[in-house]
Amino acid sequence: MQRLSRVRLERRLTTPWWLSWVIPLLSVALALLVGALIIASQGVNPWQAYRAMFQGAFGSGYGVAETLVKAIPLMLAGLGVSVAFRMKLWNIGAEGQLWMGAWAAAGVGLFLYPAWHLSPWLAILLMMIAAILAGGLWAAIPGVLKGVWQVNEIITSLMLNYVAISWVLYFVDILWRDPGGLGFPNTAPLDKAIWLPKLTWLPLLPKGHRVHAGLLLAVLAAVFLWFLLNRTKWGYEVRVIGENRDAARHAGMPIVRNIIIVMFLSGALAGLAGMAEMAGVAHRLQRGLSPGYGYTAIIVAWLAKLNPFGVLLVAILFGGLLVAGDQIQLTMNLPRSIADILQGLILFFVLGGEVFSRYRLRLR
């Protein structure tokens, strides 16, 4: 401790442009280095493991396609998280909001669509609206509690994850369970006509890839968010409230209303992520629909510095990390949890590295 106190931090007035690139890259490299130690502890050559991971995620058309498939829910949920974080609202309930979105969309697809004889396009649209409402309203609960009574949203949004998953599993296991499912706990599959269409026109990807229209939804959502946050008066309010709540109050900005709206928007995007995964990949509601996309989305949003286009990019990298985790489990007999550990390590190192772009170290 004595030694540490001899180092003094001095706030930088400006950050040189190259530093804001070099530091995160160096941080990721260091995280991978520590990860290498963990991999080596399993008696596996880390270099080979990393190569296999990279190969698996980005080394082939098939790998890239799977990476994009996993990136889609991360993009949508990550965008959702980033809106809330913009306003310093710590919504860590994206996982539950995602499940609620998937649940509502499945309800529309499995029951309303056949009952009302809807056209497939209308059914897909209704599934999206249902997911937006379900995810958004679920997130609005901590939003209202926070806005009206200042209840800590970290706790409430997180607790609601457990409630949401229990709720959805009740439907998966019991109410909506497919009697012809051979004992597997899942609902019947959606009618093929209302699956999110595959983007067969994408170049370079192999035939039969699984990349679906959720990718377009995510890109549209990013453009929409960017416009909303950077080009509208409302976006300006959100940023001011996030940076300085007192200033916003003095300027007469409606803080409570904006907290609730932002939480709704945040949850709506996470809900869409659930809908996209359900209607685009699983084609039914099932246990394990999300391997924790809502939590990874928090890392994605933060690493992207809450920039919507950054979220798209980082989501692809983390989608790759998920694919790579599956890959090394299959080919190198390494546990998949290595990918989770790497997520945490990357976040630690980037977080720690940030100090060097904000401060200059001075030795006394």
Next chain:
Amino acid sequence: METAFLITILATAIRAGAPVIYAAVGEIFAERAGILNLGVEGMMLVGAVSGFIAAVQTGNPWVGVLVAMLAGGLLSLIHAFLTITLHADQVVSGLALTIFGIGLSSFLGQNYVGVHGPQFEAIHIPGLSDLPFLGPVLFQHDILVYLTFILIPASAYFIHKTRPGLHLRAVGEDPATADVMGVNVARIRYIYTFVGGVLAGLGGASLSLAYTPGWTEGMSGGRGWIAIALVIFAFWEPWRAMLGAYLFGGVQALQFNLQTIGITIPTYFLNMLPYLFTILVVVFATGERMRRHLGAPAALGLPYIRGER
């Protein structure tokens, strides 16, 4: 019959509350020093798995407890370094710690799922355990439950009646003044963040070595977060944290025992109870805090840099 049911509920509540008490008291120490550590869930899980592994390897649950405490403490030092030395955002760093801890615990425990290991057995305290009603409720538990009976008064005394406790509170309320008084703010914050990690690790061990012996992935089931919620409910006071933990334990006890008295609610809804209860508790506590103008430690979550602010 009704007394028997009540005894079961109360005894289970106390048993179920113990792991949460450790984690919550640990977080009270950290937050009193101004450090919000949202990594409790991760530290508990790593404590649970490392404690269980050590106990299996040595055949001695006490070694497990020590290893769990050390593991929790070491993890908390990552958070301490990032937030105290490097002034990183406490919320993000804590979240990172939880995500890392979930991954690390599942990695470490990959070969220990379903393994049978040593555990702490219930000790019937001679004389006291024969008391009608109170005996089975209070005095037929394992040693890690009894330790919570000591931890609560001891930590309350430490925080309010001792000199180091005064320094702890000073650092969390007004670090600049504490600094001027000659208190080493960074050192104190490191120490109590570490204490928080040690106790979270111990809470994890009390899950894997006593309450639900064995290791399953994610076995803490959100208790780390519930502990953080209870700290808010407790207004940063150990006694109220104990009360909250027992209320939580009571909800769990009801969850397990409602079926036995013929009330059938689908388990899916029973499983929601502890989480819904936690939300309610935080809502009520927030309301009460507003009415009575009780505050969190004033410097909670804020980095301290001499000369700034």
